[in-house]
Amino acid sequence: MRQVIVAGNWKMNGSKETVNTLVMGILAGMSEVNSTVIVCVPSPYLSQVEALTTHSQLNLGAQDLNVNASGAFTGEVSADMIKDFGAQYVIVGHSERRSLYAETDAVVANKVQVALDNGLTPIFCIGETLAERDSGQMESVVMRQIQAVIDLSGIDAFKHIIIAYEPVWAIGTGVTATPQQAQDAHAFIRSILAQNDANIAQSTAILYGGSMNPNNAAELIGCEDIDGGLIGGASLKAEDFLQICKVG
């Protein structure tokens, strides 16, 4: 039985004040939550959230990492820096990184490997654009994205990877994939893993992301192959986020 995982992706939102209010609000409701809950926060707030969440059930993650250990990479953040602030998770290959910062499948696979090398759990994001879905390419796109990681790191790497299926057309748009569309994609993703290793396919967590909210979370997470959510907009309100966390 796979445990439900709910991860918040705050993206580039927040201030010291709102971060404090949000984290305190989430912590206040955590006693009623059975899911594994992660908040992936902007790097400047890792320290603040670490201090607020020590000895709590709330887990900390970052939103991206650089593949180098240190050096002349202005503006970038290394795995060691992320770990230094108590984060155990890192989002890798989010569609905004892929589209706005030109991260290729190879770059993303490299980041997944570096996260694993450093003991961080990557939340590895995949998903097709609307044009790709409309032209019948959903399966080939997610296959290509996953294969890049299998080619570089091997199927065993998925013992330590959380997959997030996020159809790009559903991210931040208010248009959610129907439970059937999401379930079909998740089942397909699990079948790709199963072609390589049936046990790993069964144990790998595959989260859905894309306009998940308190109104649609239960139905989505209730699908057989959907093991939780990666939540953007709705993770910025403690009440909404908690409602999703309570689904598991």
Ligand code: PGA
């Ligand atoms: P959304 O974002 O929930 O606001 O659609 C999800 C994501 O980008 O991870």
